[in-house]
Amino acid sequence: MPVPDLAHSVRPLTQDPRSAAIFCDIDGTLAPIVEHPSQARVPTQVAERLRDLAHRYARVACVSGRRAVDARGLVSVDGIDYAGLHGAEILRAGEDRPQLAPSVAEWEGRVRDFTATCDNPTLHALQVRVEDKGPIVAFHWRDVPDEEGAHAFLRSLAQRASEAGFATHWGRKVLEIRPPVEISKAQAVRDMVLETRPKVALYGGDDATDLDAFAALDALVAEGHLDDAVRVGVRSAEGPEEIVRRADLVVDGVEGFAEVLEQLAKSS
């Protein structure tokens, strides 16, 4: 079903694409949620649209919880930037290696050592999947035989991680063990806006970490760095309720966000 007043909602960008930036989350926004992270795919039409937009807009970037190189591998679009690890690293268009925040990098060994101690028979019996992202390690329980049991086990693991001095974060059926330093999509979005200096920026996302990016846009407008901002909330059964409450435009799932990209391309 087409989203009502979509053209109107994105008009602040489409009226002058050269002065506008587009930021998108990946999983749940560009790529449908699937059982295993390695099975995720960005539909060809969505990737083509991003490629198109990269030529017309001041800046297009993906801002993801994945490693930046994995994000680029998944989206497969050159000419756009990839902020990875929820904003802790950036892989710029045309570059081969991402830049990782030193404060995060220095924790990689300690995160690895701690999470190695979590590898035990219960974790295996529950079929929890471990995603090693370097300084962040994720524990996924989507579609395991006993999701409730796995979730409960991971709650105790999170408690142990906090007691050991690590930060923990809950996403869509995933627990992350992180360095106890500031990691936020807000910083990545802020840095990119201040580098490129667009007049208007759009951010689309579906999960808790995307609320940080919404907040970054709020602050950039309040400080006068942006004239306007469009926050697109991608609604799902699992996402936080604030993603809808704090959005200027709400769309349903990846199909809904694909329509936003179509509209951004159509009018420019």
Ligand SMILES: O=P(O)(O)OC[C@H]1O[C@H](O[C@H]2O[C@H](CO)[C@@H](O)[C@H](O)[C@H]2O)[C@H](O)[C@@H](O)[C@@H]1O
């Ligand atoms: O910020 P994002 O680009 O949305 O990344 C968030 C996390 O996405 C991935 O996990 C999620 O998607 C998986 C594939 O659909 C799904 O199986 C899992 O349950 C979701 O939590 C990715 O694996 C994580 O590293 C990202 O942090």
